[in-house]
Amino acid sequence: MMNTTRAVAVVGAGLAGLSCARVLQDAGLAVTVFDKSRGVGGRLCTRRGDDWQADHGAQYFTARSPAFRAQVDLWMHAGVVTEWQPLRAVFGPHETSSGEPVQRFVGVPGMSAPAKALAAGLTVKTGHTVQVLRRVEDGWRLETAEHGLLPGVFGAVLLAAPAAQAxxxxxxxxxxxxxxAAGHRMLPSWTVMARFDAPPELPFEAAFVNEGPLRWVARNSSKPGRSGRECWVLQASAAWSAVHLEEEPEVAGQALVAAFRALGGPEPAAVSVHRWRYADCEPATTGSVWEPESGLGLCGDWLLGGRVEGAWSCGRELGGKVLSNLPSVK
Ligand SMILES: Cc1cc2nc3c(=O)[nH]c(=O)nc-3n(C[C@H](O)[C@H](O)[C@H](O)COP(=O)(O)OP(=O)(O)OC[C@H]3O[C@@H](n4cnc5c(N)ncnc54)[C@H](O)[C@@H]3O)c2cc1C
Structure with missing residues (x-):
């Protein structure tokens, strides 16, 4: 199919889809990225209110491979990523660590900043929920919830969505x-964005919590470049979130605030609650999937180790596989 049409559709403008699209566009292919959301970044995201902001998806990322570290250096040079060194604590049983110092990176001014940088110069159509992949003689056409059957035929459709959606x-x-894809389990997470009139007097700015409903709490306001009111993010563990998945948001939120208070935190002045059905994954290490015969490909954090680094790496890997399958690239 790629012989007859070199147009490529990427479904999902998270880090996996964007890194894949970049590789293909840089090699001369006509790439269009579709996403159902209003912006790019997927789970690298920031919620904004009148006077506050909070990263309610990925909290920070690490860079272990030389390739991703080189990308992070470029982002740091561009001013869209910086290192975050919060005062940390651990509650509950301690997990064994390698003992090596961990560098934690965040987007600036919000977590989606590196995704926006990757998307610059790409054709990205947001507000496009792909519902049907329609096979035609020389490739694929896409149907979306908002715009029906889209014009154009794509030689390849690369799905960069969470496993269940793919x-x-x-x-x-x-x-x-x-x-x-259905065989990969994605894990949920209830998340609270809590605002305070004054910074809570706590001996930590970020904590791993290994007991009770919480898994992680962080002072969003301690991340570089954040503005607005004092804001903390409280994230529930996957196990607690799964049990309480269909709870009313206020009820789930109250339980997480109570757990935060048990760590010594004060009552927030206001909270917003978000339910992630697909927050994290039990990741595979198989890597991206590319079927040249059908023109279908898959990438995402769930296929390569999970997390932000895995998503970026998997997208690039899929781009490389698609290119290696082309007879020549114009
Ligand atoms: C609460 C939470 C905390 C996390 N904490 C961390 C952390 O601290 N460190 C870390 O490294 N990682 C963390 N992660 C995980 C990290 O965010 C992900 O691993 C990474 O962002 C996944 O990128 P992706 O591109 O694979 O998927 P996504 O970012 O999910 O992108 C997929 C995109 O596909 C779009 N999409 C889906 N279906 C369709 C459709 N039918 N049509 C059009 N578009 C569609 C979605 O809108 C989305 O934008 C966290 C995630 C969550 C939710």
Whole structure:
């Protein structure tokens, strides 16, 4: 299919989709990225209110591979990423660590900043929820919830969505790929964004919590470049979130605030609550999937070790696989 049309559709403008699209566009392919949200970044995201902001998805990221570290250096040079060194604590049983110092990076002024930098110069269509992949003679056409059947035929459709969402799209067109995606479990997370009139007097700015409903708390206001009111993010563990998945947001929020108070935190002045159905994953290390015969590909954190670094790496890997399958690149 790629021989007849070199247009490529990438579904998902998270870090995986964007890094994949970058590789392909830099090699001369005509790439369009579609995302159902209003902006790019996926789970690298920031919620903003009138006088506050909070990163309610990924909290920070690490860079272990030389390739991702080089990308992070470029982002730091561009001023969209910086190091974050919060005062840390651990509650509950301590997990064993390698003992090596960990560098934690955050987007500036919000977590989506590196994704926005990757998206610069790419054709990204937000507000496009892809619902149907329609196979046609020389490739694929896409149907979206908002705009119906889109014009144009794509030689390849690369899905960069969480496993469950990829599985739903694949079901009618590839039973084998759909089964593979459906076999990956994604884990939920209830998240509270708590605002305070004054900074809580606590001996930590970020804490791993290994007991009770919480998994992580962080003083969002301690991240460089954040503005607005004092704000903390409280994230529930996957296990607690799964049990309370269908709870009312206020009820889940109250439980997490109570757990934060048990750590010594004060009552917030205001809270917002977000439920992530697909926050984290039990990641595979198999890497991206590319089927040249069908023109279908898959990438995302769930296929390569999870986390932000895995998403970026998996997207680049898929881009490379697609390119290696082309007879020549104009
Ligand atoms: C609460 C929380 C905390 C986290 N903490 C950390 C952390 O501290 N460190 C870390 O490294 N990682 C963390 N992560 C994980 C990290 O955010 C992800 O691993 C990474 O961002 C995944 O990127 P991705 O591109 O694979 O997927 P996503 O970022 O999920 O991107 C997928 C995109 O696909 C779009 N999409 C889905 N279906 C469709 C469709 N049908 N049509 C169009 N678009 C579609 C979505 O809107 C989304 O933008 C956290 C995640 C959450 C939610």
């Amino acid at each position: 599985a739903a799209l694949l079901q009618p067109v590839s039973a084998s790929l759909a089964a593979m």
